[in-house]
Amino acid sequence: MSALAALVRAYDRMAARGEVPPFGYSRTEVGFCVVLDTDGAPAFPPIDLREGTGKRRTGKIFNLPTPLVQRTSGISSNFLWDKSAYSLGITAGSGKRTADEHEHFKSFHQRLLAGTQDPGLATFLRFLETWTPERFNVLGWQEDIKDANIVFALKDEYHERLLHQREAAHSIWMDLYTREQASEAQCLLTGEVGRVARSHPPIKGVWGAQSSGAFIVSFNATAFTSYGHDTAPISEASAFAYTSVLNRFLDRGSGHRLQVGDASTMFWAEATEQAAADAAEQIFASLLAVNENTESKKVGALLEKIAQGRPVSDLKPELPPGVRFHVLGLAPNAARLSVRFYIEDDFDVIATRYLRHLQRLRIEPPPHEPSPSLWRYLIETAVLRKSENIAPNLGGDWLRAILADTHYPLTLLSSVIMRLRVDHDVNALRVSLLKSILIKNFAMEAPVALDPDFTDKGYLLGRLFAVYEHIQEAALGRNVNATIRDKYYGAAAAQPRKVFALLGSGAGNHLSKIGKQRPGHRVNLEKAIGAIMDMMDPGDDPFPTSLSDKSQALFTLGYYHQRNEFFRKSDSADAAAVSETAP
Known part of the structure; x- marks a missing residue:
């Protein structure tokens, strides 16, 4: 099933629960309601529908007749609602064409509502005939009304329904919305014969896209036909359905979206039992740390078991069965949207893949944050840890690889290594990323904690570098202007031959100083160096000219493990700890 077809199916389920607007309507933020008396005059100052306090006040969401066209430079009115420039003829801006916009709003409704027998619509016509923009100041209405979306209601029923919610208004609107002549064809998404949509509603809320909305499917020339046939015959109902669902998922606080790099990612479930879909x-x-409050106990228990090293296969029975799950990633591309990825599978399959990913990230000691989000990991790859510096495609490619159970993007490996060369900050998040890449992409059994029997040269060199650093600290203290990590980490990880002879010479001087004060400590540190060197392949160069990215990742892993093994002990027991863990 395609992503759009799955969204159409989701619309049917969500519409039955009232979560998406009916056909021909869209969820729109409204600031004020103008209440009309029977003579068409405003009964009292407009009702402020906004919620919140101060500058953070936001309008109330209503299902309003959807705009017939996406306004850019032209003038086009909405049905029975619009921003103040159209509906009242006032604006906070320069208002160069406000008079034309308001006149269009009047003539548009006078043409549509001419001869109506509905008392509410007749009252609205009287309002249009008598209202002038100058009355705004005469009535002393508040300035916040300017440029807000305005709806209308009758005085006797504004608590119950708005003008556009009257049956007569709905009938007129649906006749207008479907009036445009369109060919009929078999819908590409549902297989049903219906009127082909000439244009699709805009999709709003995708990070980086135009605020007015963008499109997955769009046409701007007659060239996009094949022998007179539509190249993408999608019915009006299907076009409305999939865009309505996407706009609902992209709403703030919908619980169905997360941002991974530049990919606005949405997810939804379908199941026979709605409770199972909701749980999934x-x-x-x-x-994915979208909402820390939902299912927190259940998820916390799963994560705790993973932290304890339990196999993911043992956790599968705890996932809801019989649920089909969908994950869709969208990214901006000028006025259109590109589908970065779409994954559809059984929920227990997708969840198991993600849990395995978390298991690959296990590291000792773990990050300070109990369950870091994908974004938290991604900013570790960015210059200055700023989200805008994350490589454009990295987040989406990484999430797709996790959920599809494919190799991680190698740009993730190179990005982490580059940041380590620049800032030398070897933290748990970066190390766990490198470890997960080693396991997934190189099929390695990378150790979670310090493994004294792991003989990979990159890992051993990282451990040796950590011992040299500890020797420097033991001799000079930790308040050194520039440690060997500050000076040599990047070079040692990339080109060991250039650095380790120098580090060994410096360690000899530092050991001499340690020996004068703590001779036993010096002996244990020398044994630690010897034990690591003894694990090197005797027939191979212990300090190669260069290390591959894979070996540099192992270097970082070995350094992190050995470094933190020292931290686990007190200063008096550091050397003993190294002696016990080294073979």
Whole structure:
């Protein structure tokens, strides 16, 4: 099933629960309601529908007749609602064409509502005939009304319904919305014969896209036909359905979206039992740190078991069965949207893949944050740890690889290594990323904690570098202007031959100083160096000219493990700890 077809199916389920607007309507933020008396005059100052306090006040969401066209430079009115420039003829801006916009709003409704017998619509016509923009100041209405979206209601029923919610208004609107002549064809998404949509509603809320909305499917020339046939015959109902669902998922706080790099990612579930689908969405949201409150106990228990090293296969029975799960990633591309990835599978399959990913990230000692989000890991790859510096495609490619169970993008490996060369900050997040790449892409059994029997040269060199650093600290203290990590980490990891002879010479001087004060400590540190060197392949150069990215990742892993093994002990027991863990 394609992503759009799955979204159409989701619309049917969500519409039954009232979560998406009906055909021909869209969720729109409204600031004020103008209440009309029977003579068409405003009964009292407009009702402020906004919620919140101060500058953070936001309008109330209503299902309003969807705009007939996406306004850019032209003038086009909405049905029974619009921003103040159209509906009242006032604006906070320069208002060069406000008079034309308001006149269009009047003539548009006078043409549509001419001869109506509905008392509410007749009252609205009287309002249009008598209202002038100058009355705004005469009535002393508040300035916040300017440029807000305005709806209308009758005085006797504004608590119950708005003008556009009257049956007569709905009938007129649906006749207008479907009036445009369109060919009929078999819908590409549903297989049903219906009127082909000439244009699709805009999709709003995709990070980086135009605020007015962008499109997955769009046409701007008659060339996009094949022998007179539509190249993408999608019915009006299907076009409305998939865009309505996407706009709902992209809403703030919808619980169905997360941002991974430049990919706005949405997820949803379908199941015979709605409770199972809801549970799957909540678990997925919690796993990816979208909402820390949903299913927190259940997810916390799963993560705790992974932290304890339990196999993911043992956790599978705890996931809701019989749920089909969908994950869609969209990224901006000028006025259009590109589908970065679309994954559809059984929920237990997708969740198991993600849990295995978390298992690959296990490191000792773990990050300070109990369950870091994908974004938290991604900013470790960015210059200055700023989200805008994350490589454009990296987040989406990484999430797709996790959920599809494919190799991680190698740009993730190179990005982490580059940041380590520049800032030398070897932290748990970066090390766990490197470890997960080694396991997934290179099929290695990378150790979670210090492994004294792991003989990979990159890992051993990282451990040796950590011992040299510890020797420097033991001799000079930790308040050194520039440690060997500050000076040599990047070079040692990339080109060991250039650096390790110098580090060994410096360690000899530092050991002499340590020996004068703590001769036993010096002996244990020398044994630690010897034990690591003894594990090197005697027939191979212990300090190669260069290390591959894979070996540099192992260098970082070995350094992190050995370094933190020292931290686990007190200064008096550091050397003993190294002696015990080294073979």
